[in-house]
Amino acid sequence: MQGLVPSELFLFEGLRLDRRGCLFRHDDNGAFVPVAIGSRALDILGVLIERTGEIVSKDDLLTAVWPETVVDDSNLTVQIAALRRVLDQGRLNGSCIQTVSGRGYRFIAPVTRCAMGIDPGAPVSAHGHLWVFSRDGVEPSVRPANERSSELQPSSSILSAERRQLTVMICDLVGSTMLSSRLDPEDLREVIARYHCAVSETVAGFDGSVGNYMGDTVPVYFGYPRAHEDDAERAVRAGLGVIDAVGRLDLKYAKLQTRVGIATGVVVVSEGSAQKRSVVGEAPYLAAQLKDLAEPDTVLIATGTRRLLGGLFEYRDLGGVEVKGNAAPVTAWQVLRPSAVASRFEALRGSALTPLVGRDEELGLLLRRWARAQTGDGQVVLISGEPGIGKSRIAAELGGRLHAEPHIRLRYFCSPYRQDSALFPFIDQLGRASGFAPDDPPAARLEKLEALLTRAAPPNEDMAFIADLLSLPASGRHPLPNLSPQRKKERTLEALIRQLEGLALQQPVLMVFEDEHWADPTSRELLDLTIERVRSLPVLLLVTLRPRFQPVRTGQPQVTTLVLNRLDRRDRSALVAQIAGVNSLPEEVVHQIVDRTDGVPLFIEESTKSVLESGVPLIGIPTTLHDSLMARLDRLASVRLVAQVGGAIGRQFPYTLLRAVSDIPEDELRAALVRLVASELVFQRGTPPGAVYSFKHALVQDAARGSLLRSTRQQLHARIAEALEA
Ligand SMILES: Nc1ncnc2c1ncn2[C@@H]1O[C@H](COP(=O)(O)OP(=O)(O)OP(=O)(O)O)[C@@H](O)[C@H]1O
Numbered sequence: 001m002q003g004l005v006p007s008e009l010f011l012f013e014g015l016r017l018d019r020r021g022c023l024f025r026h027d028d029n030g031a032f033v034p035v036a037i038g039s040r041a042l043d044i045l046g047v048l049i050e051r052t053g054e055i056v057s058k059d060d061l062l063t064a065v066w067p068e069t070v071v072d073d074s075n076l077t078v079q080i081a082a083l084r085r086v087l088d089q090g091r092l093n094g095s096c097i098q099t100v101s102g103r104g105y106r107f108i109a110p111v112t113r114c115a116m117g118i119d120p121g122a123p124v125s126a127h128g129h130l131w132v133f134s135r136d137g138v139e140p141s142v143r144p145a146n147e148r149s150s151e152l153q154p155s156s157s158i159l160s161a162e163r164r165q166l167t168v169m170i171c172d173l174v175g176s177t178m179l180s181s182r183l184d185p186e187d188l189r190e191v192i193a194r195y196h197c198a199v200s201e202t203v204a205g206f207d208g209s210v211g212n213y214m215g216d217t218v219p220v221y222f223g224y225p226r227a228h229e230d231d232a233e234r235a236v237r238a239g240l241g242v243i244d245a246v247g248r249l250d251l252k253y254a255k256l257q258t259r260v261g262i263a264t265g266v267v268v269v270s271e272g273s274a275q276k277r278s279v280v281g282e283a284p285y286l287a288a289q290l291k292d293l294a295e296p297d298t299v300l301i302a303t304g305t306r307r308l309l310g311g312l313f314e315y316r317d318l319g320g321v322e323v324k325g326n327a328a329p330v331t332a333w334q335v336l337r338p339s340a341v342a343s344r345f346e347a348l349r350g351s352a353l354t355p356l357v358g359r360d361e362e363l364g365l366l367l368r369r370w371a372r373a374q375t376g377d378g379q380v381v382l383i384s385g386e387p388g389i390g391k392s393r394i395a396a397e398l399g400g401r402l403h404a405e406p407h408i409r410l411r412y413f414c415s416p417y418r419q420d421s422a423l424f425p426f427i428d429q430l431g432r433a434s435g436f437a438p439d440d441p442p443a444a445r446l447e448k449l450e451a452l453l454t455r456a457a458p459p460n461e462d463m464a465f466i467a468d469l470l471s472l473p474a475s476g477r478h479p480l481p482n483l484s485p486q487r488k489k490e491r492t493l494e495a496l497i498r499q500l501e502g503l504a505l506q507q508p509v510l511m512v513f514e515d516e517h518w519a520d521p522t523s524r525e526l527l528d529l530t531i532e533r534v535r536s537l538p539v540l541l542l543v544t545l546r547p548r549f550q551p552v553r554t555g556q557p558q559v560t561t562l563v564l565n566r567l568d569r570r571d572r573s574a575l576v577a578q579i580a581g582v583n584s585l586p587e588e589v590v591h592q593i594v595d596r597t598d599g600v601p602l603f604i605e606e607s608t609k610s611v612l613e614s615g616v617p618l619i620g621i622p623t624t625l626h627d628s629l630m631a632r633l634d635r636l637a638s639v640r641l642v643a644q645v646g647g648a649i650g651r652q653f654p655y656t657l658l659r660a661v662s663d664i665p666e667d668e669l670r671a672a673l674v675r676l677v678a679s680e681l682v683f684q685r686g687t688p689p690g691a692v693y694s695f696k697h698a699l700v701q702d703a704a705r706g707s708l709l710r711s712t713r714q715q716l717h718a719r720i721a722e723a724l725e726a
């Protein structure tokens with residue numbers, strides 16, 4: 001049976017890291033020898049190298065390496081130090097892992113990414129693996145050495161390409177032909193370089209990867225090599241950001257403008273370094289066509305992208321536009337700006353919600369906590385659950401139930417894009433509550449803020465600290481005391497807490513803090529202070545968070561953790577029926593949705609909508625869920641291969657079959673499975689070799705299997721059949 005070989009490895013500084021997380025050093029005899037270093041450090045290195053040149057935040061590293069636990073930053077520091085000891089040996093010009101103060105780490109050494117090649121005549125290593133010589137160096141194949149070399153085939157045929165849903169952004173410079181005729185080539189070169197730099201820096205902030213650019217046309221991919229649940233949103237924010245960044249370039253020759261086209265769709269991505277990556281599918285063409293149609297400094301998006309964005313932005317519907325090479329017109333939208341809707345839940349799910357299904361006990365608990373809070377016995381409920389399980393929905397439902405009761409409602413929203421921005425959720429709330437308009441001058445904002453804060457009767461100094469927090473200039477009436485940064489921060493937090501106290505004296509307060517997993521450290525600090533303080537205030541504080549982020553808040557009597565579990569079968573059917581409305585679905589289709597969506601309301605909602613739209617039973621995964629499902633797999637890039645092979649076997653896959661089919665060395669396979677189980681993507685029964693694994697969600701299995709090329713799947717299925725017969 002042929003070996004399944006991870007197709008990629010990274011060469012740098014005399015070292016080599018392969019996708020399975022093994023590090024080797026080039027020794028004096030020209031051979032690669034394994035380097036002794038811990039697996040956590042290797043995981044960190046993998047994440048950093050995968051994103052060479054980009055700043056990787058500490059949170060990203062912590063999440064990737066300790067996916068299910070909350071660990072202190074110091075663990076990261078220790079692992080980075082261990083890595084530097086190994087990697088920086090003999091390096092003269094500083095560390096190849098740069099610390100970017102307050103933002104994270106960046107891998108800066110030149111890296112060659114290459115696919116493995118196979119030389120049948122290659123020597124055998126001490127570890128029993130075949131050493132393979134290629135133009136780029138010496139690489140081990142995972143194929144056991146005792147198999148006949150004639151049976152080997154290049155690994156690249158197995159996993160060198162994947163099917164992925166990608167959002168592709170293509171941008172170019174307006175009037176570049178004219179610039180080229182007007183400018184000296186050297187000056188033109190500088191203009192283009194500055195433009196490229198502005199694009200790359202902007203998209204790096206959204207984790208987009210820049211593809212192979214031609215002159216001033218730059219393709220950027222969102223969703224590969226790492227998927228995010230919000231890739232379409234990232235692409236659009238990046239597009240708007242590129243227009244802004246290029247427009248601000250200070251060049252003596254010209255004022256530059258950009259046009260941007262964005263489209264989403266399934267593509268085949270062939271691996272290679274970012275610049276050599278090939279992306280084949282409709283989306284790149286469509287994005288390029290839309291880019292050609294875009295007016296200077298505008299972003300045009302296609303239908304597939306628009307569908308994923310809901311009310312996150314304001315748009316202008318351009319209707320059907322003629323594009324070169326397309327017989328039928330293509331529907332396009334121009335993105336005008338981010339919308340003023342602060343709640344991600346409202347922007348994506350809309351205001352017309354179907355009635356709540358189930359959750360009686362959970363809602364009962366929230367109502368009881370509210371009743372206690374109203375008497376001055378302040379309460380905190382941490383609502384925890386996986387994405388789409390209904391955390392925001394139940395918080396919104398409580399808000400609806402309290403509609404007729406006199407109370408003050410405060411809502412705070414954390415954003416994945418503002419994790420480095422201190423106190424962003426609080427600043428944003430104050431701006432909304434004050435009624436800031438985008439073009440308000442600072443003096444008008446100061447007046448509005450003062451009117452808002454006066455309701456809670458703040459002492460003057462609080463006003464100064466809060467105005468400063470909102471970047472408003474100090475006024476003569478409220479001068480800002482001259483304090484150290486630390487003291488200023490403390491006073492600002494105290495001022496914000498006093499605001500809450502002032503409001504709670506007037507009416508009971510329902511405070512909702514959404515998505516704590518994306519909160520910046522200072523907001524978490526303030527949240528902790530608030531949790532402590534609400535004990536003796538008429539305040540109910542609801543905090544929503546995903547389980548992989550679990551702050552330690554045990555032992556506080558006012559704090560309750562509410563874990564939202566999956567809906568039971570009866571509630572699942574009820575939810576399908578509610579969404580289908582008058583278009584009642586055949587019973588077997590309802591059963592299929594109920595079975596495959598595993599009780600996650602978001603999965604049920606999107607799958608039902610997809611069936612209603614297409615008019616056929618559920619095939620594959622709905623496009624609206626694709627990014628979120630792939631993001632779960634990509635969080636664990638080093639074990640995705642195992643998930644993909646497992647997914648090709650089925651929802652359940654026995655260890656022995658996986659071992660036979662994948663041919664990944666046993667110790668590595670076991671280690672990968674441990675991580676997969678720890679991430680809760682799969683459950684385990686028994687211990688290897690007798691273990692059986694099952695995907696927690698059928699749709700995650702579909703996503704894993706669906707990311708394999710048809711040809712790869714066929715190859716794997718042939719191996720599975722062969723192994724089962726043996
Ligand atoms: N019990 C329910 N009855 C009806 N619809 C529900 C229920 N729970 C959730 N939903 C719907 O499912 C979708 C996902 O729910 P929601 O956005 O609240 O999930 P979440 O846990 O907040 O996810 P995230 O972690 O991404 O914020 C929403 O459209 C919501 O209205």
Ligand SMILES: [Mg+2]
Pocket residue numbers: 345391392393544
């Ligand atoms: Mg939510």
